[in-house]
Amino acid sequence: MILEIAQIDVKAGSEAKFEAGVKNALPLFKAAKGCSGLELRRSVENPRRYRLMIQWATLENHTVDFRGSPDFQKWRALVADCFDDAPQVEHVTQVLKGF
Amino acid sequence: MILEIAQIDVKAGSEAKFEAGVKNALPLFKAAKGCSGLELRRSVENPRRYRLMIQWATLENHTVDFRGSPDFQKWRALVADCFDDAPQVEHVTQVLKGF
Numbered sequence: 340m341i342l343e344i345a346q347i348d349v350k351a352g353s354e355a356k357f358e359a360g361v362k363n364a365l366p367l368f369k370a371a372k373g374c375s376g377l378e379l380r381r382s383v384e385n386p387r388r389y390r391l392m393i394q395w396a397t398l399e400n401h402t403v404d405f406r407g408s409p410d411f412q413k414w415r416a417l418v419a420d421c422f423d424d425a426p427q428v429e430h431v432t433q434v435l436k437g438f
Numbered sequence: 439m440i441l442e443i444a445q446i447d448v449k450a451g452s453e454a455k456f457e458a459g460v461k462n463a464l465p466l467f468k469a470a471k472g473c474s475g476l477e478l479r480r481s482v483e484n485p486r487r488y489r490l491m492i493q494w495a496t497l498e499n500h501t502v503d504f505r506g507s508p509d510f511q512k513w514r515a516l517v518a519d520c521f522d523d524a525p526q527v528e529h530v531t532q533v534l535k536g537f
Contacts (some may be wrong), residue, residue, distance in 0.1 A: 341482065342479060344489070358533055358534060361534055361536070362534060362536075365536045365537065368536065368537075369536075369537055376536070376537060377536035377537060378532055378534060378535050378536055379532070379533050379534035379536070380441060380530035380531060380532050380533065381530060381531055381533045382528050382529070382530050383440065383497060383528070383529040383530065383531060384528055384529065385528075388528075389533075390443065390530050398482060429481055429482070429483055429484075429487075430481070430482040430483065431479035431480060431481050431482065431489050432479060432480055432482060433477055433478070433479050434457055434478050434479065434480045434488075435457060435460055435461060435477060435478035436477050437460070437461075437464045437467065437468075437475070437476035437477055437478070438464065438467075438468060438475060438476060
């Protein structure tokens with residue numbers, strides 16, 4: 340299991356549009372191979388910064404299967420014009436589940 | 439509920455020591471006011487980069503109560519010499535629980 344963490348800074352004033360875009364994109368992620376969870380979080384310190392956190396069974400389910408699919412283009416069409424910069428995407432594995 | 443995301447880059451070769459330090463610090467976090475969860479994740483793209491993700495009831499439980507407590511000094515004593523840079527700490531709230 341891999342967690343994708345995408346740090347996304349949106350343009351001032353586009354926060355509501357971005358959040359709606361993510362909500363409207365949920366069926367795309369629900370249908371994506373290996374995708375088992377999605378949540379959107381917003382920074383307290385910088386409210387134009389979001390963290391989109393998506394669970395994938397494997398790295399390739401995100402980087403190959405989803406990014407290579409037509410649904411990736413649909414996803415980007417829903418939110419890309421809100422982006423202030425290119426999203427910073429990183430994948431993390433759990434090494435310790437404390438409690 | 440607030441999620442603290444601390445991005446921590448550790449010195450080359452200190453990964454195992456850092457992971458053990460976090461494990462040994464678990465009682466400090468379990469005892470901390472408002473702290474309800476902790477997990478440690480490691481970057482796939484940059485294996486010296488970790489994300490320590492800690493659940494707090496309120497922002498102040500982290501920034502005031504924990505950071506102002508003697509246990510914060512004990513926590514740092516366990517891991518600080520592994521740090522390659524100062525940790526980058528941000529707090530996020532959930533705005534959408536997709537699935």
